[in-house]
Amino acid sequence: MSDARTLTPKRLLLIASLLATGIVAPLLFPAYQSQLTELLLFIVFALCWDLVGGQMGYNSFGNVLFVGLGMYAAAIVQVWLVYDVGLYNAARGGGTAFVFDASQFLTGLALGIPAAVLISALAAWLLGSLVLTMRGHYFAICTLGLGIAAGQIAAGIPWIGAGSGMLTPNPPESLGHVPLLLYYVALGLAVLCTLTFAWLLSTRFGLALNAIRDDEDKAEAMGLKTHAAKVTAWVVAAGFLGAAGALYGNLVRFIDPIQTAFAGATIGVWMILMALLGGRGTLLGPIVGAIVFQVTKELFWTYLLGWQRVGLGLLIILVAVFFPSGIVGFVRERNAASGGEKP
Amino acid sequence: MMALLEAVGVTKAFGGVVANDGVSLAVAEGAIVGLIGPNGSGKTTLFNTITGAIPIESGSIRFKGKEISQLLTGGIARSGLIRTYQQPRVYGGLTTRDNMLVSVSIRHGSFAGLFRRAREEAQEKVDELLDFVGLTEKSGTLAGDLSFGQQKLLELAMALANEPELLLLDEPTAGINPALINDVIDRLKVANAALGVTLLIIEHNMPVIMDLAQHVYCLAHGRLLAEGPPQAIQNDALVLDAYLGAA
Numbered sequence: 001m002s003d004a005r006t007l008t009p010k011r012l013l014l015i016a017s018l019l020a021t022g023i024v025a026p027l028l029f030p031a032y033q034s035q036l037t038e039l040l041l042f043i044v045f046a047l048c049w050d051l052v053g054g055q056m057g058y059n060s061f062g063n064v065l066f067v068g069l070g071m072y073a074a075a076i077v078q079v080w081l082v083y084d085v086g087l088y089n090a091a092r093g094g095g096t097a098f099v100f101d102a103s104q105f106l107t108g109l110a111l112g113i114p115a116a117v118l119i120s121a122l123a124a125w126l127l128g129s130l131v132l133t134m135r136g137h138y139f140a141i142c143t144l145g146l147g148i149a150a151g152q153i154a155a156g157i158p159w160i161g162a163g164s165g166m167l168t169p170n171p172p173e174s175l176g177h178v179p180l181l182l183y184y185v186a187l188g189l190a191v192l193c194t195l196t197f198a199w200l201l202s203t204r205f206g207l208a209l210n211a212i213r214d215d216e217d218k219a220e221a222m223g224l225k226t227h228a229a230k231v232t233a234w235v236v237a238a239g240f241l242g243a244a245g246a247l248y249g250n251l252v253r254f255i256d257p258i259q260t261a262f263a264g265a266t267i268g269v270w271m272i273l274m275a276l277l278g279g280r281g282t283l284l285g286p287i288v289g290a291i292v293f294q295v296t297k298e299l300f301w302t303y304l305l306g307w308q309r310v311g312l313g314l315l316i317i318l319v320a321v322f323f324p325s326g327i328v329g330f331v332r333e334r335n336a337a338s339g340g341e342k343p
Numbered sequence: 344m345m346a347l348l349e350a351v352g353v354t355k356a357f358g359g360v361v362a363n364d365g366v367s368l369a370v371a372e373g374a375i376v377g378l379i380g381p382n383g384s385g386k387t388t389l390f391n392t393i394t395g396a397i398p399i400e401s402g403s404i405r406f407k408g409k410e411i412s413q414l415l416t417g418g419i420a421r422s423g424l425i426r427t428y429q430q431p432r433v434y435g436g437l438t439t440r441d442n443m444l445v446s447v448s449i450r451h452g453s454f455a456g457l458f459r460r461a462r463e464e465a466q467e468k469v470d471e472l473l474d475f476v477g478l479t480e481k482s483g484t485l486a487g488d489l490s491f492g493q494q495k496l497l498e499l500a501m502a503l504a505n506e507p508e509l510l511l512l513d514e515p516t517a518g519i520n521p522a523l524i525n526d527v528i529d530r531l532k533v534a535n536a537a538l539g540v541t542l543l544i545i546e547h548n549m550p551v552i553m554d555l556a557q558h559v560y561c562l563a564h565g566r567l568l569a570e571g572p573p574q575a576i577q578n579d580a581l582v583l584d585a586y587l588g589a590a
Contacts, residue, residue: 148401180481185462193389200458202458202460203458203460204444204458204459204460204461205457205458207441207444208457210434210436210437211434211437213436214433214435214487215434215435217396217416218432218433218434220417221394221425221426222420222425222446222449222450222501223421223425223449223450223451224417224449225454226417228454228474229454229457281436
């Protein structure tokens with residue numbers, strides 16, 4: 001049996017304790033709520049990168065494209081339901097003219113997230129048919145270009161605030177603690193993403209993705225519909241990235257086209273780093289990687305301000321040299337070497 | 344009887360090197376046909392053109408009476424023509440068993456069918472075929488960690504799991520422990536007789552091909568040099584010259 005993919009009691013216990021921690025964490029550490037929400041979104045980012053980059057072996061540097069599309073799609077829907085988007089952005093969304101009451105805000109969020117999923121998935125489907133015919137470095141460079149181009153294009157569209165960015169709707173005070181709401185929506189998304197991927201990877205589709213990673217021409221010569229499999233994985237990942245982008249926009253409240261939405265130099269690189277740090281090609285790896293990354297990042301930003309990027313750079317080097325297969329990969333290899341049970 | 348595979352005047356050149364020059368061959372349904380020739384004579388190129396990996400310049404390739412020379416690899420494979428490689432190609436990051444599971448009937452499975460766990464029959468088939476090639480004990484090993492010979496056997500089992508109508512084998516006994524070669528021959532005969540798989544086999548090991556094939560084609564310098572029953576080919580002056588150099 002494929003033992004890395006089955007649910008053992010040990011694994012169930014691990015999942016239950018992670019879930020319980022997820023539910024009580026923001027209540028125990030109210031001061032870190034937004035960092036925790038960000039962590040949950042990072043988990044989704046890392047998982048999505050890994051589905052295509054790790055499981056399928058297509059290293060995408062342009063996943064921020066789907067994050068940004070989702071972020072804008074949700075924000076636009078949220079505003080558009082109540083106000084004229086162009087006027088809202090021309091006024092920088094500010095002042096007393098653009099007020100959202102509780103039901104308007106919640107409806108916007110409830111419709112904005114599905115819209116984000118749809119737009120990102122649709123973009124992935126359209127682009128995937130072209131981009132996924134490229135391989136290796138060509139695919140990597142092409143996706144990198146897509147992410148950068150999207151940021152530049154967004155920065156040129158006045159309707160969505162152009163280079164000055166776009167504010168997400170201001171939550172009304174009557175709603176009380178909105179960050180906590182966002183946290184739990186993000187938790188739901190992270191859980192849904194993990195379960196969906198766990199299911200996908202338990203089917204023959206998961207094996208097909210791995211087969212494409214190991215030898216795509218062989219898989220094609222065996223009659224596997226490789227292109228359909230690749231596009232499907234890319235679209236699923238993009239849908240989740242879109243939803244995570246929608247929440248990320250509402251978390252930071254301000255969408256800069258290049259620094260927040262299509263942030264290839266930060267989020268785009270981080271999601272890859274998280275997957276590599278935890279262990280690419282595993283389900284647990286990206287989750288572990290995101291947790292380790294977020295904790296380290298916050299520590300660096302707090303205690304090494306000014307040197308935080310040097311710290312992150314060092315982390316990348318340490319991972320590449322000492323844990324080339326990531327934390328989860330390292331543990332599995334060590335256990336396998338000692339003949340022990342795989343975690 | 345109509346041939347299952349029929350190639351007529353297949354020509355393929357790489358720049359100035361004509362790898363296949365007007366090659367014609369026919370493989371009858373249910374037959375075992377051998378393809379021999381010195382190194383560089385164009386055998387593997389012919390496999391590549393038949394399976395659609397590289398396009399041909401002229402000629403015709405028909406499989407089950409249908410022209411396939413313009414089709415892509417995937418479509419040809421799905422119509423029932425599967426190949427193995429000289430350098431075995433397996434999915435190195437997957438276990439032996441998962442290599443098999445992802446191969447079972449993949450050519451005529453629907454895409455939606457991928458989104459299920461492998462069914463009971465598929466599991467049984469995998470067990471059977473792993474036993475057939477003697478890799479049961481290796482089922483949990485990463486395919487990339489198998490020896491060359493074991494990878495060749497795994498690739499053969501994967502191809503059989505995919506239920507081909509015609510299987511092109513590129514040197515199935517190369518790199519296999521000599522003590523095991525007779526087992527491989529037996530298995531290929533069983534696959535042909537019991538599973539009904541037609542075989543076209545490239546082989547350098549003459550005793551193997553003489554034992555297996557009912558009809559042999561010999562290529563040299565991209566051209567078809569001779570064809571006929573194994574005994575006739577073995578004594579053909581042109582074939583001997585091609586292998587040993589003209590006296």
